[in-house]
Amino acid sequence: xxxxxxxxxxxxxxxxxxxxxxxxxxxxxxxxxxxxxxxxxxxxxxxxxxxxxxxxxxxxxxxxxxxxxxxxxxxxxxxxxxxxxxxxxxxxxxxxxxxxxxxxxxxxxxxxxxxxxxxxxxxxxxxxxxxxxxxxxxxxxxxxxxxxxxxxxxxxxxxxxxxxxxxxxxxxxxxxxxxxxxxxxxxxxxxxxxxxxxxxxxxxxxxxxxxxxxxxxxxxxxxxxxxxxxxxxxxxxxxxxxxxxxxxxxxxxxxxxxxxxxxxxxxxxxxxxxxxxxxxxxxxxxxxxxxxxxxxxxxxxxxxxxx
Amino acid sequence: xxxxxxxxxxxxxxxxxxxxxxxxxxxxxxxxxxxxxxxxxxxxxxxxxxxxxxxxxxxxxxxxxxxxxxxxxxxxxxxxxxxxxxxxxxxxxxxxxxxxxxxxxxxxxxxxxxxxxxxxxxxxxxxxxxxxxxxxxxxxxxxxxxxxxxxxxxxxxxxxxxxxxxxxxxxxxxxxxxxxxxxxxxxxxxxxxxxxxxxxxxxxxxxxxxxxxxxxxxxxxxxxxxxxxxxxxxxxxxxxxxxxxxxxxxxxxxxxxxxxxxxxxxxxxxx
Numbered sequence: 001x002x003x004x005x006x007x008x009x010x011x012x013x014x015x016x017x018x019x020x021x022x023x024x025x026x027x028x029x030x031x032x033x034x035x036x037x038x039x040x041x042x043x044x045x046x047x048x049x050x051x052x053x054x055x056x057x058x059x060x061x062x063x064x065x066x067x068x069x070x071x072x073x074x075x076x077x078x079x080x081x082x083x084x085x086x087x088x089x090x091x092x093x094x095x096x097x098x099x100x101x102x103x104x105x106x107x108x109x110x111x112x113x114x115x116x117x118x119x120x121x122x123x124x125x126x127x128x129x130x131x132x133x134x135x136x137x138x139x140x141x142x143x144x145x146x147x148x149x150x151x152x153x154x155x156x157x158x159x160x161x162x163x164x165x166x167x168x169x170x171x172x173x174x175x176x177x178x179x180x181x182x183x184x185x186x187x188x189x190x191x192x193x194x195x196x197x198x199x200x201x202x203x204x205x206x207x208x209x210x211x212x213x214x215x216x217x218x219x220x221x222x223x224x225x226x227x228x229x230x231x232x233x234x235x236x237x238x239x240x241x242x243x244x245x246x247x248x249x250x251x252x253x254x255x256x257x258x259x260x261x262x263x264x265x266x267x268x269x270x271x272x273x274x275x276x277x278x279x280x281x282x283x284x285x286x287x288x289x290x291x292x293x294x295x296x297x298x299x300x301x302x303x304x305x306x307x
Numbered sequence: 308x309x310x311x312x313x314x315x316x317x318x319x320x321x322x323x324x325x326x327x328x329x330x331x332x333x334x335x336x337x338x339x340x341x342x343x344x345x346x347x348x349x350x351x352x353x354x355x356x357x358x359x360x361x362x363x364x365x366x367x368x369x370x371x372x373x374x375x376x377x378x379x380x381x382x383x384x385x386x387x388x389x390x391x392x393x394x395x396x397x398x399x400x401x402x403x404x405x406x407x408x409x410x411x412x413x414x415x416x417x418x419x420x421x422x423x424x425x426x427x428x429x430x431x432x433x434x435x436x437x438x439x440x441x442x443x444x445x446x447x448x449x450x451x452x453x454x455x456x457x458x459x460x461x462x463x464x465x466x467x468x469x470x471x472x473x474x475x476x477x478x479x480x481x482x483x484x485x486x487x488x489x490x491x492x493x494x495x496x497x498x499x500x501x502x503x504x505x506x507x508x509x510x511x512x513x514x515x516x517x518x519x520x521x522x523x524x525x526x527x528x529x530x531x532x533x534x535x536x537x538x539x540x541x542x543x544x545x546x547x548x549x550x551x552x553x554x555x556x557x558x559x560x561x562x563x564x565x566x567x568x569x570x571x572x573x574x575x576x577x578x
Contacts, residue, residue: 093384180421182417182419182421183421183423184382185379185382185415185417185421186417186421186422186484186487187434188379188382188410189377189379189410189414189415189417189488190410190411190414190434190435190438190487190488191407191408191409191410191411191412191435191438191439191491192407192410192435192438193407196438200423200434200438201423204423204425204426205423205424205425207425
């Protein structure tokens, strides 16, 4: 065996190990959560880890994850698209380079920093400038029910929105820059304004890639743990059902982060938490897979062909 | 003295009389990419309802010239234009002219077919109309059909109007692009090497199509294919290093060019 062969098998083994790790992880998640997995686990709303009266239902946390991620998407995606459109279609070269760089740096901020900022600063802004007015004027709507407090589902959703902006905007920018110039020129030559060129020539061409970029952000929002745990209020059981945006809630990730430390191994509590992890993992994996396929599809589109 | 004025004014009138046969006129047209000058003092008059071919070696400024005629050149960052381009006597570079309007009047077809791949054949043709605010389905149907007929594509696609434009062959895609350009009812059609990405059969179909269009449009075609210029055009301009070397009836340019440079290029001695 030559040196090259040794090297080849060595790196081959390493890449194989990463696949194996993923496989083992799924297997172990599944094995440990098997004792609690049932329809009642997924659709139940009670959560009681006390030995003797144990009950594990995770519906509130699934819903909490969905609601906070949805807020993140509704707020974060349009902002990200705006940034991406500005950077790829309008900004002069110098601004484009600087701003792209800074935005990508934002993705490197540890999430616990976002959490700290959220807990000590941002939540008061949310309370004073968003929740109080909403409560005053639209408080009759069930989703704005309750006393604004600032540590709740809305704040968690908004923090998530801020956190997904770097990812979504930089992937979207790349997708937009991959749109061939001939598409823009085609629209220009029909007598179009800049906005029409962007709408007809660029956005419609890049649609699936932009959806993919957004879903990539969704994947991040769904799995984000630390920052959410710090601002969501961490309710447990039926009170964690996200019936109002101004209520303390809980996501799957924040539940695990909150309780892993006090889970008694003689009960099913650890198994229930691992079960939550399994559901979260499957959800995040599906979302990411979907996003990757869509982004990859647009980046490989050749001029004049879609498939 | 009096006679002078009369003769001068009659000369001016005479110019006016011949002017109506020209659709486009450039005056000292210069164009740059950054500091590189791509066009140098181009003065050319382009006839109405005729096909004018622009030939010359790569990099001579052919494409830049036609891109100056619908203000597409300026879309390239760092690009610059000076001089005047009159279309129907109006300088399209004057301050109160909106380039968006110019481009509606002066359509363009590009080297590589560039249909909108996510849109259906129908929507490709209707795209420009929708930009013009036409939403009436009946009117759209009518213009889409007419444009596809003009582009000799209707019979091939009439049953597949909702299929994506990218499902067509290269030659069909280019005819779709021609239909898309015609749909907004331009007066001038600029073609930038429209057949260079196509096989000979598809190219020949496009050539015949272009000839059929000249009764309704003023056509300027850039080509690096001299046979093509000889076959389709009525007038030919030879460009070299950004200068207009010779411009005359196509027959004269190809049989009896005045300039040695033109002769050498046509004879294939360089290019």
